Amino acid sequence: MLMILGKPAPLLFGQLLLGIINGSFYAMLSLGLAIIFGLLNVINFAHGALFMVGAFVTWGLLHYLGIGYWPALVLAPVMVGAFGLGLERTLIRFTYKLDILYGLLLTFGLALVLEGLFTNAYGSSGVSYGAPDILSGTLNLGFMYLPVYRGFVVAAAIIICVAVWFVIEKTSLGALLRASTENPALVQAFGVNVPRVIALTFAAGVSLAGLAGVLAAPLYSVNPGMGTDLINTVFAVVVIGGMGSIGGAIITGFGLGIIQGFTEVYYPAASSVVVFAVMAVVLLARPAGLFGRAA
């Protein structure tokens, strides 16, 4: 058997694939964060909690209403997005004119409230949710068995990431979004309702967290703490990619997933630290992040 650095090659191919799968969650979550930060200058600490809400909504749709996975893939992000819209209109918009720390504190508080409410309602051991029948089972790739659902998640994540990047960087809608945040007064003078654009941008960023929640529900234990477990890593991804850089968030998300995957083979105990080690090195070399524009 071919060995690479003392480990069998098939194992490493497997890890590469698993790293890409985990990376796709990092990419999707950091994408939403990057949009909200890049366009609104809000550090949304509630992002992980909204990811959790997305997973619970998916479960709730099935449990209470009998609505399955495929409709939930659309409904849950819309519901989470609508909830985000409500948050933005009632709370978050008041922090735009304040120091950035107020938005951070507010969203951190919201995350704790959301987690507390769900823990109170559903307990800490979580609820169970299975993959749709058509996506259950495994594929034999020769070097490993790939669960079909994980393959689907990677494909979905790549499509979503590319689509979002395209909309923001390459379309007139994206240009409008970017202009609304760079110079709101001027854009408003052209007859654009800037507050509405900003609110909808926040809702869109949050609905991405909801969508990641739907994709995560069949993979992980759906419990109130599931967002908190991921959010620290995701923030590191955003920082490494360059705060607010959409493309940076996507590439870094996948990249770090892969690095973490290999760490899990060579030195498992460091697998949660490695992300932060990379962050420290990147910040030393490039303080604005890999793809960030220097302030």
Add this chain to the structure above:
Amino acid sequence: MDLSRRNLLGGAAAGVAAASLPGTRARAASAKKLKIAVVSDFSGPYRDIGGPTSVACVEQAIADFGAKQKGYDVEVIRGDHQENPGVGTALARRFYDQGADLVIDVPNSAIGIAIEGVAHDKNRAYINTNSASSDITGKFCNAQTVHWTYDTYMLSHSTGGAIVKSGGKKWFFITADYAFGHLLHEQTAAVVKQMGGQVLGNINYPFPTTTDFSSYLIQAQASGADVLGLANAGKDTVNSIKQAHQFGLNKKMHIAGLLIFLNDVHGMGLEIAQGLTLTESFYWNLNDRTRAFMKRVKPRTPDNYPSMGQAGSYSGTLHFLKAVDAMNNMKDVKNGAAVVAQMKKMPTDDDAYGKNYIREDGRFMCPAYLFRVKSPSESKEPWDYYDLLATTPAKEAFMPMAAEGCPLVKA
């Protein structure tokens, strides 16, 4: 200031500690007042195995004891340790200072052991019903502490031993990288080797930041082992098992969850949990007495059935109250060592655990039950999850005192 003064007094001598709380004694003149503090996880990952359901079980014990009829006024207070030893010990200290006669429950071994020290300093009774570490009655044992329910030795011998006996000889472990995980892994690995099995590998993964176990599962699969030993707990166990199914590991390996509670099975769902073997010392549907207990306690906790730790808080509270009543001297209740000595003198008897006893080192001696999780079609009613496979008698379920290194026993 007050804290340190109490500390000194509490550590000095039992009688002095009692005398330092004249207020409580004065109030006790009319009704015999007792205060029980449930220190548990009310908001984090172990909420379902402790938390509000533990409080419900403690309240049930007070009702079953007939506290009112016997002239006792028992107050139950609660505190959320937030999975933080600093918070947990501060809570226990404050509760004891406020006159708590007993601290009970306490999931998480790190906090469970830390509070042992507080109980000793304050000389008050402490019943740990929800931590796993066998060191609680080993090197950390003291005269104020009783360890109820289960420990890592019992889990590793009951679950590990049974699986090796049934032919699972080659093991691979996935271990939560902290004291509890290490102890559980080491003790189970020792059992496996002792019984002629082999340990092919172990991975310590970072706790509590890991949600994806696929990498470790693939490595386990590649090792050629036929048993996957999960030395973890709570959502980590649920995530590992759920993901093991996604990779089809359950078809090639036997999955041994070394610490799984009824509430975890409920959270996983039978579709995924079916076929697991696990050990608990209590199950509500075990016999007529446990069912009778469940029927009484259910109105207090309708959505979360008690698992062994919570039932342990029932059993422990009831026995504490019986001991206090037998002492018939409210002054001595503030002397934790005297209360625990009385508890050790009397055999225990309650609906949840049946007839048992407490060993000299503070170990509550009860049988360990090996269960198999039912399939969805075998489950006839809500929370009907287990089939009993084997029973290990108390004397074999726990570590012999000679091997433990408990200073109390040597003396």
